Amino acid sequence: MSVLNSKKFYITTTLPYVNSDPHIGFAMEFIRADMIARYKKIQGFDVFFNTGTDEHGLKIFKKAEERGISPQEYVDEYADKFKALIPLLGISPDVVFTRTTDEHHIKSAQEFWKLCDKNGFIYKKNYIINYCVGCELEKANSELVDGKCPDHTNLEIEYIDEENYFFKFSVFQNRLMDIYKRNPEFVIPNHRLNEIKSFVERGLNDFSISRLKTKMPWGIEVPTDSNHVMYVWFDALVNYISAIGWPSDMEKFNTWQKDTSGMVQYCGKDNLRQQASMWQAMLLAADLPHSKNIIIDGFVTGSGGIKMSKSLGNTIDPNEIVAEYGTDALRYYVAREIAPFEDTPFTKEMFKDAYNANLANGLGNLVSRVMTMAQNNIDLPVNVGEVKISENIVNAIEKYNLQEATNIIWEKIGEMDAKIQLTQPFKLIKTDKEKAVEIIKELVVGIYEIAIYLEAILPETSDKIKKLVKQNKKPDIPLFLRME
RNA sequence: GUCGGUGUAGUUCAAUGGUAGAACGGGGGACUCAUAAGCCUCAGACAAUGGUCCGAUUCCAUUCAUCGACACCA
DSSP states (O other): OOOTTSOEEEEEOOOOBTTSOOOHHHHHHHHHHHHHHHHHHHTTOEEEEEEEEBOOSHHHHHHHHHHTSOHHHHHHHHHHHHHTHHHHTTOOTTOEEEETTSHHHHHHHHHHHHHHHHTTOEEEEEEEEEEETTTTEEEOGGGOBTTBOTTOTTSOOEEEEEEEEEEOGGGGHHHHHHHHHHOTTSEESHHHHHHHHHHHHTOOOOEEOEEETTTOOSSOEETTEEEEEEOHHHHHTTHHHHTTTTTTOHHHHIIIIITTTSOEEEEEGGGHHIIIIIHHHHHHHTTOOOOSEEEEEOOEEOGGGOOOOTTTTOOOOHHHHHHHHOHHHHHHIIIIISOTTSOEEOOHHHHHHHIIIIIIIIIIHHHHHHHHHHHHHOSSOOOOOOOOOOHHHHHHHHTTOHHHHHHHHHHHHHHHHHHHHHHOHHHHHHHOHHHHHHHHHHHHHHHHHHHHHTTTTSHHHHHHHHHHHHHTOOOSSOSSOOOO
16 A cells, blocks of 8 residues: 555654553543544555553652552553543544553663763762652652641651752754744644743753652663663653654654654643753753644543542542443544533533534534435435535644534534525425425535544444434434433 | 732633623523523622822722742652
8 A cells, every 4th residue: 555645643642651541631632632543544644653562660669569469460551441441532543552561662771871871961960869768759849838748747758869860951042042033833722832831931940850760660771781670761751753664664753753844743731841951852862853733632621620639529420421321422522522622521411412412402403403304205315426525624624623613514514404494495395396306415414424434433323323324314312311 | 928920700811091792690671403401681890998190990009808939849
């Protein structure tokens, strides 16, 4: 199969850290990236779609220890849980799943380290660690309250002096600012670009990129020093290029990183700095091209914008939603009801309301009423012809604004319901059959168009509608049953 | 504390220096092809205070509320 001449597109999610079960925030990110990937495929691009799991680090090591299993057993179990999202969320089956424990990733991360080292951007220095004996964990300065661990205020923080490798982040300030200035769409939405600009503008500190192996054995060994393992940055972030063959298959790498004019990264707002500054500096350090777009999502919150947490009991489990409403219902909600780029509350109540109003009463009901009229009054399937995605939907998706795109589709659904009311083909059929059939045919073409528009958003539903049109048949069971 | 964002109907959002729009939810109506769905229709809002202006929801200031950044937490 020759793909030499077609356009290329590379999109990736962040790799979630596997210290807990998949949550709705990642499900949202995954679904959105999938919609963009599917859309690009429909537009004729060859698409590389990457996701995976971040599986190293002290927290995972400790959790495995607590459960008395090996870290590898622990991460295997979690990798499976995250892989299970692919069918659950209706993700393209050809998505590439990169684990940071994969052999090729480990090699890639080590080569990346060596290259940055060779280029003079890695050095060793002493690093003071805040260690809480109560948590048995290192603490960041920002995690401390009045110099103490908030969970163990009775204990003193121990300051441990150890040697770490550092990355010369500070020298990239101007070059990063340059990227931001030359690429006004580099970070989407714009206010997040401003945020990262002001962060970089204030000046950058080098960051620590290794840990002593004696304290944290669960990581990728630093290739130049077997006493150290890599800290998360030089491990997890490198997956974006290890996934596409760097450095073992440079032809593949060039296809997906250079011919695409850069990777598109989806991430949550808590990942802005890593993706938009640290990772970009790392790419510069390795003489690799920077990313094309970094799309920042808001958080899914509980009712009233309150942070979701297990203790508040306001978390949403994607498994539960899909079990009750189906994959496409969740995809619909993610695309249209959760604001792109901003925080949005998500409650089961809100979900049910949106489902009933727009999927059961809206799309599902429209397909039923149109196809019933078609089946009863037209002998052969309607010739629907060639349908292209409309211009305004294309524009919305180019801006990664799935809400705007789906709004356009639902406007069309509303217009079709209004048209049926206005033209009343179900009544006209008794007096002017020819005219009524003509209207019904137009309606069938209309829902076929909607099916085409929905291909990337609700693939399963899109297929169902196309099939019904081709068979000139009303659905045996409603597409989306009303929920009470 | 410093810097920045936001505050509009019950809810989620939109627009605008000059009668504030929508969707969902709620009330009413006529219809029946459809999942008691769809259509029509009614009610309902500019956080507070001051200022600029002929006129402010929109600009400015202050207050209150809320979110974020201020780095090595992923």
